[in-house]
Amino acid sequence: MTLTGSYTFPEHLPAWPRRRMHHVFAPDGRAVVAALDAGLKYGVKPGLGDARAAVRRLVDGGIDAVLAGIGFARATAGELGGRGLILALDSEIPSAGYGVEQAVRYGADALELKVFPGNPDRTVLGELRELAAEADRWGMPLMAEPIxxxxxxxxxxxxTNVANGARISAEAGADFVKAQYVGTVEEFAGVVSSCPVPLLALGGPVKPTPRHALQLAHDAVAAGARGVVYGRNIVEAERPDLMVEALVEIVHGGASVDAAAKHLNVAL
Structure with missing residues (x-):
């Protein structure tokens, strides 16, 4: 798999949000993002007990951006440095009324909101539309995660449902989407091609081995995804910094799984 050239974000984005997008995505338009927002729901999670140390490991590995709640982001701002910050706004109450301004105040580069298309109780899609309109007023990019x-x-x-969720999120105003990797490479390529904004593949539960996590990233990029958003598959790795290095080799360098796996000095 050979990757060439650079990537220009859609012209509908004014200069300021495009600049923020380039804090999340590298010049090639691809990104390896670490999801560090588990504490918003679960409290202390493996690999994230020492928040500052966790972020230092990821930065050492070459992470492009992190996804985190506001408290985690404030606590680790010194370690994060110039890496991108996506502020997680998932909450028990709608976040459009406070989330965008909070993100601007704390120097975030994008927002994130999970939505649940097809859920009979709460899809969160109305909140996504409201948040997209407010984010647009502030020049703040928005990432949706449709489940x-x-x-x-x-x-x-x-x-089919993942493809529809990605498309619905884009239609609602998301500037980029984080979606589950499903099906074969060819099937997931259909998910990517039907989404008119950049799509990142999420890592999901911890994979049986590090190699499985690398394979998912390889297949997602082969299908046209612009990168990955991994949580547990990075932070619970024996060496999170080396896992990030391996993912960077795949996402940005077009490396094979075998070549990327050489970064890991752990059993595959």
């Missing part, structure tokens, strides 16, 4: 129905209802996580 069909719910995390628990895995039967709903079909290729």
């Amino acid at each position: 069909p129905v719910s995390f628990a209802n895995t039967e709903a996580h079909t290729v």
Whole structure:
């Protein structure tokens, strides 16, 4: 897999949000993002007990950006330095009324909101539309994470439903999308091509081995994804810095899984 050239974000984005997007995505338009927002729901999680040390490891590995809640972001700002920051706004209450201004105040480069297309109780799609309009007024890019129905209802996580969720999110105003990798490379290529904004593949649960995590990243990029957003598959790795290095080799360098795996001095 050979990657060439640079990437220009869509011209509909004014200069300021495009500049912020370039804090998340490298000049090639690709990104390796670490999801560090688990504490918003679960508190202390493996690999994130010492927040500052966790971020230092990721920066050492060459991470492009992190996804985090406001408290985590404030606590680790010194370690994060110039890496991109996506502020997670998932909450029990709608966040459009406070989230964008908060992100601007703390120097975030983008916002994130999870939505659940097909959920009969709360899709969150109305909140996404409202947040997209408010973010647009502030020049703040917005990433949506559409999960069909719910995390628990895995039967709903079909290729068709993931594709529809990504498209619905883009239609609602998201500037880029974080979506589940589903199906074959060819099937996921259809998910990517039907989404009119950049798409990043999420890592999901911890994979059986580090090699499985690298394979997902390789296949997602081969299908046209602009990179990955990995949480547990990075922070719970034996060496998170080396896992980031391996993912960077795949996402930015077009490396094979075998070549990238050489960065890991752990059992595959």
